[in-house]
Amino acid sequence: MATERFPSGSASIVGAYESPRRKAPGIHPYQIHSEVIAGALADAGLTLNDVDGFATAASFPSEAGWQLNAVEIAEYVGINPSWVCSTDIGGAAPLSHVGNAVAAIQAGLCNTVVISYASSGRSWPLNASDFNTGQTGPGEFEVPYGVSTISAYALATTRYMHQYGLKPEQLAEIAVQARRYAHMNPQAMYRDLITIDDVLSSPMISTPLHKLDCCVVSDSGGAIVVTSKARAQDTHRGGPCVLGFGEAISHGQMNQMRDMTTTVAEHSGRRAFQTAGLTPDDIRVAQIYDSFTITVALSLEALGFVPKGEVGNFISGGGISPGGRLRINTDGGGLSSNHAGRRGMFAIIEAVRQLRGESPGLQLRSPELCLVNGTGGWLSATATLILGGK
Structure with missing residues (x-):
């Protein structure tokens, strides 16, 4: 029953921007966030003032994240969202954010959502352990090896x-x-x-x-803008609907x-x-x-x-x-x-x-x-x- 309630086709991705950076030594991930969000909003013909929803996942060291990472990035960029999502399921997280954003827009919690990601995965200057290296729980059977x-x-x-x-x-x-x-x-x-x-x-x-x-x-980042299908008609270029x-x-x-x-x-x-x-x-x-x-x-x-x-x-x-x-x-x-x-x-x-x-x-x-x-x-x-x- 839950799958039948997903609002298929009710929202569109109206802005998208990929950072051209592949090697960015000395560039903080938050700067890349700022660049790609600006690029995605420009692609959509929108500004930060149009944004009332924000989603990101930035818990890896090379993403400069820790607790409250979504709060830190929103503050740095200048977004004041009424809806926020920091669901972290690894590399699949940005897709999860899209699905959650569509549901939030349909529920009236927000109108226009920016989803961003940035990392200095190649150039991060500090030592960083691999993820999933906790020595408690299931990790105790693998981490020591x-x-x-x-x-x-x-x-x-x-x-x-x-x-x-x-x-x-x-x-x-x-x-x-x-x-x-x-x-x-x-x-x-x-x-x-x-x-x-x-x-x-x-x-x-x-x-x-x-x-x-x-x-x-590599180092890089990207951002997309999601809004309702009705509002998409008023954006610069529109974009594909989220069908499934x-x-x-x-x-x-x-x-x-x-x-x-x-x-x-x-x-x-x-x-x-x-x-x-x-x-x-x-x-x-x-x-x-x-x-x-x-x-x-x-x-x-x-x-x-x-x-x-x-x-x-x-x-x-x-x-x-x-x-x-x-x-x-x-x-x-x-x-x-x-x-x-x-x-x-x-x-x-x-x-x-x-x-x-x-x-x-x-x-x-x-x-x-x-x-x-x-x-x-x-x-x-x-x-x-x-x-x-x-």
Whole structure:
């Protein structure tokens, strides 16, 4: 019943801006917040005075956040919201913020929401431990052994390969295709084309994941503006409607993951499709969180684009290539364009650009729909959006 009450199509994303920064030594994340919020509002033809809702997640050290991080950033930027959201489910948080903003606007709690993200993930000058390193609770069974983000994802990769026969070269193809898209994007951090052999010969970081199976580490930021569909008509350019939304959480530590061969995108994706009245067959372009190549592989199946256990053949058969059945991460994604920490924001921005016809990378011909999927933590949380129409 809850999914039936999501106000599909009632709100639009009317402003979007991605920071061109990829390396920003000496630049505080709050300055990047200020820059991207100003850019998104200018894109929408609005000002700070029009904003009465604000959402962000900034709890990582490189985001300069701590308790009350949303309060600090709003104060720095000069936003005085009547509605605020600081839900933190990792890289999926910006998508969650969109769904929450749509519901808040529908409920009359606010009219125009700015959602922003910024991080100096590459240049942060202070020592910062990996997240999820608390030595109490479930962490006591993993932290003493030195588990890290990449070793956790490598564990899931190993299990999937064992259970379904996914080959390293099929996984490497995801990185190869990401670089093909990035090659067309002048804003991408890495644009030189790579081969499967390049991926497999790059240094092994955590077996079986090589360096080029892992996302880039950049500084950057982005912001979007969400308002009601009625008010969108009075903005500078309008933008796509939020047609579908779903979110789901699973586990904090890998020792609590029920099934390492899938993610809870099974649930968030199903809810997004239900609220939009669509199916995976209706989607031809998607922005899918790509912290690692395995993140993409598991998400494609969990979202219903590929039958269980068949993602390897789908990828090696050109399914995600620029001419394939499902074009993904058309700006080059986190594997090649940028990944400052919570890639979900940039996935949303690229979806908006695709639907507006202004992707800096491969621009498809008049796409009507775009799915966005975010993943947070150690495959711990997901959120899914379906955007389209005006």
